[in-house]
Amino acid sequence: MTLDRLxxxxxxxxxxxxxxxxxxxxxxxxxxRQFGRAIIMPNLKPPATHAADAAAYRARILAALPEGVxxxxxxxxxxxxxxxxxxxxxxxxxxxFTAAKLYPANATTNSAHGxxxxxxxxxxxxxxxEIGMPLLIHGEVTEQSVDIFDRExxxxxxxxxxxxxxxxxxRVVLEHVTxxxxxxxxxxxxxxGRIGATITAHxxxxxxxxxxxxxxxxxxxxxxxxxxxTHRLALVEAATSGEAPFFLGTDTAPHTVTAKEAAxxxxxxxxxxxxxxxxxEAFEDAGRLDQLExxxxxxxxxxxxxxxxxxxxALERRPTVVPDVVLVSEGDAVLPFRSGxxxxxxxxxxx
Ligand code: DOR
Ligand code: ZN
Numbered sequence: 001m002t003l004d005r006l007x008x009x010x011x012x013x014x015x016x017x018x019x020x021x022x023x024x025x026x027x028x029x030x031x032x033r034q035f036g037r038a039i040i041m042p043n044l045k046p047p048a049t050h051a052a053d054a055a056a057y058r059a060r061i062l063a064a065l066p067e068g069v070x071x072x073x074x075x076x077x078x079x080x081x082x083x084x085x086x087x088x089x090x091x092x093x094x095x096x097f098t099a100a101k102l103y104p105a106n107a108t109t110n111s112a113h114g115x116x117x118x119x120x121x122x123x124x125x126x127x128x129x130e131i132g133m134p135l136l137i138h139g140e141v142t143e144q145s146v147d148i149f150d151r152e153x154x155x156x157x158x159x160x161x162x163x164x165x166x167x168x169x170x171r172v173v174l175e176h177v178t179x180x181x182x183x184x185x186x187x188x189x190x191x192x193g194r195i196g197a198t199i200t201a202h203x204x205x206x207x208x209x210x211x212x213x214x215x216x217x218x219x220x221x222x223x224x225x226x227x228x229x230t231h232r233l234a235l236v237e238a239a240t241s242g243e244a245p246f247f248l249g250t251d252t253a254p255h256t257v258t259a260k261e262a263a264x265x266x267x268x269x270x271x272x273x274x275x276x277x278x279x280x281e282a283f284e285d286a287g288r289l290d291q292l293e294x295x296x297x298x299x300x301x302x303x304x305x306x307x308x309x310x311x312x313x314a315l316e317r318r319p320t321v322v323p324d325v326v327l328v329s330e331g332d333a334v335l336p337f338r339s340g341x342x343x344x345x346x347x348x349x350x351x
Contacts, residue, residue, distance in 0.1 A: 003289060003317070007351055010311035011276065011296035013038040014304075015136075015175055015198045015249030017268070018061060018073075020044055025064050026328045027254050030272040032071035034347055036309045039136070039249070042078035042101055043110035049078045051091030058096070070311075074098035074304075076136060080113050081120045085127035092133045098304065099134040099173070100124075104142050104155075108223040109253070109267055111138070118163060125163075129170040134196075134304065136173045139182070140224050149208070152224050153181040164189065173303070176200050176251045178224040180234035187238075190245050196303040198249025199239045199295075202269045202337055204282035207232045218265040219335050222253065225267075239295050240288035247300035250275045254334040257325070273336040274322050280315050280345040314348040 013035040018024050031038055040061065042048035048057050054075040061073045077088055077100040091097040102121075103114035115121055128135055139160060140151035156174075164172065173196040174182060182197065189195045202222065207229045211220045220226070238246045252275065253268025260266055271278055276296070283292045301308045320343045325333040 005317070005348075006280070006289060006292065006315045007312050008293035008315075009297040010036040010309035010313050010350065011248060012036055012300050012309070013250050013252075013275065014173070014247055014300045015039055015041065015200075015251045016272070017041045017043070017251070017253040019254060020057070020060065022329045022332075023254060023334075024060065026326055026334065027252070027270070027272055028061065028064050029066050029069070030326075031252065031275070032065055032069045033349075034276050034313065036070065036311060037072040037074055037306075039098060040073045040075055042076045043103065043108075045110055047078035047080075047110065047113050048075070049080055049083065049113075050087065051077070051094065051096040054091065055096050076101045078103070078113070079115050079121060079124065081116055083121060083124050085124045088124060089127050089131055089133070092131055097133070099136050100128060101136045101138070103138045104140065104159075107138050107140050107142050118159065122166070125167050125170055129167050132171060132305075134171040134173055136175055139174050139177075148225055149227055152177070152179050156181055156185050160185070164195070169194065172196070173198060175249060176203065176224060177235065177238075178203050178227050179231045183234045183238040186245050187243070190243065193244075196245045196247060196299075197238075198247060198251070199235055200249065200251045200269070201271050201275055201278035201282060202226070203232065204236050204239060205278060218260045218262075219337065219339070220269065221260075221265060221267055222251070222269045223267040236282060236286050240283055240286045240291045242291045242294040244299050244302060246295060247303065248279065248296045249300075254326075256328060256332045257335055258332070260335065269337045270326070270334050271337040273326060274320060274338070274343060274347070276313075276315060276347050277320050277343045277345045278337065281343055284344070312351050314351045315345050316348045317344060318346050319344065320346040
């Protein structure tokens with residue numbers, strides 16, 4: 001029997017780039033339509049490093065919400081070499097920050113102010129461990145001598161593993177995992193309950209060959225870059241396993257078409273236009289639609305110590321056409337992932 005309608009608790013997105021200004025206004029309605037809460041990335045220009053920045057950014061997000069939409073942005077602090085432990089802890093205790101984000105300096109978009117060495121922020125990490133504030137990690141080494149396809153695995157061995165040993169009670173989310181190595185590492189530490197991993201829809205759906213299918217496809221370029229098929233299969237297996245550490249984080253990361261289709265194009269896939277439908281497609285291909293709710297709506301809140309949503313949403317098996325483009329402002333647009341293509345599932349809203 002095939003399932004034609006799926007009702008699940010309203011999901012949350014544990015990793016989102018909403019940007020600011022006209023881009024925020026253009027992309028926010030998509031995320032807020034499907035997800036009840038989202039962890040908002042702080043890599044703005046300039047980055048949101050202090051609680052006051054995050055509180056102001058949260059107010060701009062709430063002001064940009066369409067009428068009548070219920071959506072809670074959960075804010076993060078952008079860690080730098082200069083982050084003050086007390087300042088950060090106050091932001092967490094005051095309820096402004098839900099977590100702090102570690103970008104190794106220059107690992108990805110707007111990460112130039114990121115952390116240059118974990119030694120420098122050891123007191124900050126100690127304080128975070130004490131107060132139970134999660135550390136969200138972009139897990140790639142930045143040495144240009146390390147092959148781009150190896151940067152996550154090398155990060156796990158040389159940085160993440162010693163970090164967990166040095167801070168045995170720190171709670172950590174390894175963001176947007178892309179390798180079988182990451183899946184195995186997270187599983188090996190699952191019993192501690194202190195490690196989680198987000199998985200994007202695009203990493204469940206593409207491997208590295210797709211980026212070069214018939215020509216170079218800049219809209220499929222993101223960081224960490226998609227890996228070979230064996231890794232994609234490991235991600236699908238993990239996401240659809242129902243296991244507690246794995247949860248939904250789209251890493252939807254909009255850039256304008258001009259910024260993507262350039263000699264040096266920006267990293268990021270914009271999946272928010274149809275995020276849930278994309279995940280449903282990946283879960284159905286694996287024959288595991290029954291596990292979508294655990295991944296999308298239960299495992300994340302449990303990790304963050306929040307209640308799962310009391311709202312419910314429906315997905316229906318009928319075609320959805322992904323928008324060709326999303327207009328940002330006159331002459332500027334974002335191209336959604338799978339732009340113009342037909343997906344098998346449709347988001348049918350709150351029920
Ligand atoms: O592809 C990506 N885009 N990866 C990141 O880590 C950052 C993001 C962005 O902000 O554009
Ligand atoms: Zn991201």
